[in-house]
Amino acid sequence: MNFDFSEDQVSLRDAVQRWAEKGFSFDRRHALAKAGGATREVYAELAELGLAGLAVPEQHGGMNFGPVEAMVVMEELGRGLVNAPFAEAALVAPALLAGAPEAVQAAWLPRMAEGSALVVPALQERRGRYKLEATDTTATAAGDGFTLTGSKSVVPAGDEADAFIVSARHGSGTGLFLVEKAAAQVRGYPTQDGARAAEVSFNNAPALLVAQDGLPVLSHASDVGIAAVCAEAVGLMDRLLAITVEYMNQRKQFGVTIASFQALRHRVADVKMQVELGRSMSYFATLKLGEPQEQRRRALSQAKVQLGHSMRYVGQQCVQLHGGIGVTDEYVASHYFKRLTMLEMAWGDTLHHLGEVSSRMQDTAGVFA
Incomplete structure (x- = not known):
């Protein structure tokens, strides 16, 4: 199997890398985090690169790129520790709108592609425990439309968004609805990794099906x-390892650099092995996005x-190899560590996905499936 990227994919990766190196330094990220984590202006800069329309169909002003291009972008955003709700707004939201009525797509997708509208998913509830069907938010028919009542938690960039795509109980099933921010009650707060999230409540809020x-x-x-999280994590781990090796080649103990200590070199080798295992499973997750649901869901859980x-x-x-400096807020490595910690819980933590994998392997012999 050929894992080489095409010329277009390499050019896309290089463009994102150049922007991250020049336009999103650690000092800028740190300042944004200390100011509360608002990143709408960062997302606007990504939109100027055309990235907001990465997954939007061409007929609605987007580039209609596929999962591999999304993976390439997410890796570089991770490597640059870019703080913006890109995966949620530019990848997940268009996927949620893919089956929407044409009028809804025509009203929102062009604005999303140009970056003038920030639409994010509002799916998680307090009792949900990562289960997609677990929602207490309800949708009620009202004239030609619907109204929503309920609440969602940890909505990414919720107080900066223009609209939300909300899951809600409708009849005997679960529907998806679009609610504009003006119709909701939003309470924003900073997250541990320097971004923002919000608690969003709806009280008979007008909604589009x-x-x-x-x-x-x-x-x-x-x-x-999940695939986006995996790709971003690969970029984060790759860069954190490079930062750690650079530090080890400078830090001296007993008159020599600590990179010369055999025990530490073995630990770095183990870290490198985990980075490459993560990279291979990120590729696996991306390439499985086009599979039927049962195979796709199992593959994505395995990757997570x-x-x-x-x-x-x-x-x-990597934090331990740094010593005390590795956990200080002024040093870049601690911010990579915090972002990795947040991503481990995004779209289902490890324990949740271990259960998802095991539930789909009842008739098989594990690794030989």
Whole structure:
């Protein structure tokens, strides 16, 4: 199998890399985090590069790129520690709108592609425990439309968004609805990794129907989110390892650099192994996004389990190899560690996806499936 990237994919990666190196320094990220984590202006800069329309169909002003291009972009955003709701707004939201009525797509997708509208998913509830179908938010028919009542938690960039795509109980199933921010009650707050999230409540909020039977769409969109998390994590781990090796080649103890200590070199080799395991599973997740639902869901959960283990191991080892400086807020490595910790819980933590994998392997012999 050929894992080489095409010329267009390499050019896309280089463009994102150049922007991250020149336009998003650690000092800028640190300043944004200390100011509360607002990143709408960062997302606007990504939109100027055309990235907001990465997954939007061409007929609605987007580039209609596929999962591999999304993976390439997410890796570089991770490597640059870019703080913006890119995966949620530019990858997951268009996937959720893919089956929406044409009028809804025409009203929102062109604005999303140009970056003038920030639409984010609002899916998680307090009792949900990562289960897509677990929602207490309800949708009620009202004239030609619907109204929503309920609440969602940890909505990414919720207080900066223009609209939300919300899962809600409708009849005997789960539907998807689009609600504008003006119709919701939003309480924003900073997150541990320097970004922002919000608690969003709806009280008979007017809503547009996105999908009557929302679970299949929601399932695919969440897998898009998992693949994005995996790719971002690879970029984060790759760069954190490079920062750690650079530090070890400068830090001296007993008159020599600590990079010369055999025990530490062995630990770095183990870290590198985990980075490459994570990279291979990120590729696996991306390439499985086009598979039927049952195979796709199992593959994405398998990838998230491996990335969960890799993120935790790489983050902890690299911080420990730094010593005390590795946990200081002024040093870049601690921010990579915090972002990896947040990603380990995004779209389902490791334990949740281990359960998802095991539930789909009841008639098989594990690794030989």
